[in-house]
Amino acid sequence: MGIEEYGGGQGPQADVLVVTTNDAPGYRVEKVIGEVFGLTVRSRHLGSQIGAGLKSLVGGELKGFTKTLVETRNQAMERLVEQARARGANGVLAFRFDVTEAADAGTEVCAYGTAVVLARE
Numbered sequence: 001m002g003i004e005e006y007g008g009g010q011g012p013q014a015d016v017l018v019v020t021t022n023d024a025p026g027y028r029v030e031k032v033i034g035e036v037f038g039l040t041v042r043s044r045h046l047g048s049q050i051g052a053g054l055k056s057l058v059g060g061e062l063k064g065f066t067k068t069l070v071e072t073r074n075q076a077m078e079r080l081v082e083q084a085r086a087r088g089a090n091g092v093l094a095f096r097f098d099v100t101e102a103a104d105a106g107t108e109v110c111a112y113g114t115a116v117v118l119a120r121e
Helices: 046-058 063-086
Strands: 027-043 091-102 106-120
Touching (some): 027 063, 063 091
Antiparallel strands (some): 091 106
């Protein structure tokens, strides 16, 4: 997995601006639509669990888990953007991720924020 595969987020031409801040410099909020979220739950497969168990004996990064978490976070964010777009938003403020274990079956990732309509100042 190359360094470019460890990240996420939006490309430069995104039609829905997603920021972790409570405002977006250069924009004003014209309308607050409300909370939006994207949720996904991923199970771990046996191979990665065995590999993680062996890796825990010697230490180091669990690359299989890292790859799965990156993919999962990206999918949750894509779903958040789809929901915001469907509700008429062109921005999401106060964007966050919440990650929890889902009943020992896998990892739940929720991307959430406040959908808004932004206008350039």
